[in-house]
Amino acid sequence: MKSHLRFCLLALLASSHGVNDFIAGWMLGGGMPSATGWDRLPWLAIYAALAFAGQLPVAWIMDRSPRRHPWLIGALATMIGAAATWKISPGTAIILSGVASAFCHVAGGAIALQLPRGERAIGWFSAPGILGLTLGGWLGSTQGPLAGWVALLPVALLMGCLALRDRWPKVEAMGNPIPTPGVDAHDGLMLLILLALTLRSAVWDLVQVARTSDPHLLFAIAASAAFGKVLGGWMISRWPTVRHVSLTLIVACLLLEFARQSIVGLCAGIALLQSTIPASIVLLHRSFATSAARASAYVLGLTVALGGLVIPLRLDITATLLAVAVAAVLLLWWSIRLPQPQPAG
Structure with a gap:
């Protein structure tokens, strides 16, 4: 093309x-x-x-x-x-x-x-x-x-x-799952990724709710989130591993907990937090043999829907960040223990 x-x-x-x-x-x-x-x-x-x-x-x-x-x-x-x-x-x-x-x-x-x-x-x-x-x-x-x-x-x-109707790409064939004894464990790793992303979505919702009174800050947060997604696409093209996503989540949690009173720290934390969205879509599709449509639906749909439940529950942002960090540490530990799944196809 x-x-x-x-x-x-x-x-x-x-x-x-x-x-x-x-x-x-x-x-x-x-x-x-x-x-x-x-x-x-x-x-x-x-x-x-x-x-x-x-x-x-x-x-x-x-x-x-x-x-x-x-x-x-x-x-x-x-x-x-x-x-x-x-x-x-x-x-x-x-x-x-x-x-x-x-x-x-x-x-x-x-x-x-x-x-x-x-x-x-x-x-x-x-x-x-x-x-x-x-x-x-x-x-x-x-x-x-x-x-x-x-x-x-x-x-x-x-x-x-x-x-451009004749120029759009056709659906690519789905890759086969990795035929190894660890495939069930890799399925568990995929579920843990989705759990971490759901908690990430909850943090994002809490940050937005807390900052709605300041439109300038709200637009700064939105711009940081957009930049983070572009950054995430670039980062996963360079480092296509679960470990990279885990470490990014951990650093984002540290920034949002200890530096969110600073506009620079808040925006940096948001950018890293949101960078895990495109990275996770790519991982689910390329490394776990999930179709492109389902990978998008899991990350852009399911985790956002579940993460939105945090608003009526009125959870504390510190507790939610701790939950994200724990999930990210578990994800990092599990990904180190298991052989890394190779891109399907």
Whole structure:
């Protein structure tokens, strides 16, 4: 694949992710007509169930499809429908936005992994989401209901996807699991990775909730998270091991516990914390023979949905950081004891 074509495809994927989260953030950030925070709570739960937990059945469907880009096109069309129906029925718009989000995350992540230098591509794909969500949420809380011009964003992306419909990569064959006596142990290692990522998501949610009163700091955190995801794609292309992810989580926890009162320490900790997202998607896909769609759904969907449960539980951030650190140390210890799984394929 030529470099300019890869750039165009990756730009479409990353922009689709950013626009999707931007629209959802604006809808959920205060734009519900005549709604209090309590009135919005059920819609937040419905959106989270569709957008995050819904990624697992979406991945199951996509694994049975020969091409992924039609699902991304469908996600963009659904985004347009969500924006178009907002003034008529906000509830319907939120449901459509949740469905679009599930398909956008899984299809986009799976396609990004299939591009040349897929490790770095998944980092670039995942980065714009938090920027779009933060900007959309801020506009929702300050500007009110969703503006009509927003529908033009997915329309432009849809036209770009259709123009390149013959250039999208086909689904690559899944690698076979490593046929060694330690395969069950490697399955346990994969579950421990998902546990650590779930706790990571909980920490991220707690940091966001604690800093919502300062919009400047909130945007600084979002920019750090986006940079961390790009960094994570680069790092996993250089050091594609579970040990690297474990050590990154440990350092992130230390920074967030002991240096989070400093803006530099906080942003550095967030960047390292979020860098484990693309790294883990690559590990699940390449080293544990998980399909690209399911690897994206596990990391971008399942762990986020489970990690979000920390908000109603009102857990302490220090205790949650300790849990992440313990999981990361166990992950490091286990990965040292076991032979490292080699990339599948």
